[in-house]
Amino acid sequence: MTVGSVAEKQSGLADVFAAPARAGKLKVAAVEIRLPEPSLDVTPPPPRIDALIVRLQLSDYRGQRYWEDGVAAPIRDIAAGEILFHDLRRGPRLVLDQSYHALHVHIPRAAFDAIAADSNAVPIGDLDYAPGVGLEDSTIAGLGASILAGLRVGQARNQPFVDHLVLALAAHVAARYGGMTAKPRAVRGGLAPWQARRAREILAANLDGGAPLAEVARQCGLSVGHFSRSFRQSFGTTPHQWLVQRRLEAAKDLIRSCRMPLSNVALSCGFADQSHLTRVFTREVGASPAAWRREVQQ
Secondary structure (H helix, E strand, C coil): CCEEEEEEEECCHHHCCCCCCCCCCCCEEEEEEEECCCCCEECCCCCCCCEEEEEEECCCEEEECEEECCEECCCEEECCCCEEEEEHHHCCEEEECCCEEEEEEEEEHHHHHHHHHHCCECCCCCCCCCCCCCECCHHHHHHHHHHHHHHHHCHHHHHHHHHHHHHHHHHHHHHHHHCCCECCCCCCCCCCHHHHHHHHHHHHHCCCCCCCHHHHHHHCCCCHHHHHHHHHHHHCCCHHHHHHHHHHHHHHHHHHHCCCCHHHHHHHCCCCCHHHHHHHHHHHHCCCHHHHHHHHCC
């Protein structure tokens, strides 16, 4: 399965429920949509495809007027932080009479089927939701906030992290709203030695996070979900956490061995900037990079 992450999309009226440009049959994509100026119009019917949009509202939307299959949903206030589902088979339409800001996660049906197969579960049917009704889901809200943070820091540097979050969100939707239940299966080992070696090589060569999780899994001949589970069994941590530790080790080597400015250390080791390095370094090491440098160079 492929995951796509789009940092931000200044959308027009026709694009609100349209599939992201890079979306495909199996591609799950996250898109932040901002419409600062109301259009005072109704969104046109999107192409009827077998896919779902999970919408995390990022700003209040008062008196929402919404239709599915031509049937009007009750007019409702949608609060920031609420979650809505839009089934693209049902032609969702929305009156855009105010500014709009939301995270849309586009999940094709084939992606749900792949998640079910990877979880050893029966494919899900229709989701259990009420059209046009906002609901509270702390898991989706938390994952959505982390996806937004990852996208805003920089797509390339955080690609494996964002991939993991988007897939986790899709799996949560399948389980909670689609009734997906995994069947018991025999416990298997982790990665084969050649797979572990290849995964380390790819991740270590891309400390900036430029290697998507799907590509690392493909190089190992596994699905993303199978790869992630096997990686954790082999290394005791997730691919993203492993990558963060390698970044920290590389940063420590540079800080210890030379007088390179911390801003350059950060960029050389795959961090977005010096503040990102300082935040992660302090959390994991217990001291700021500057304080640690003074201590080890005494």
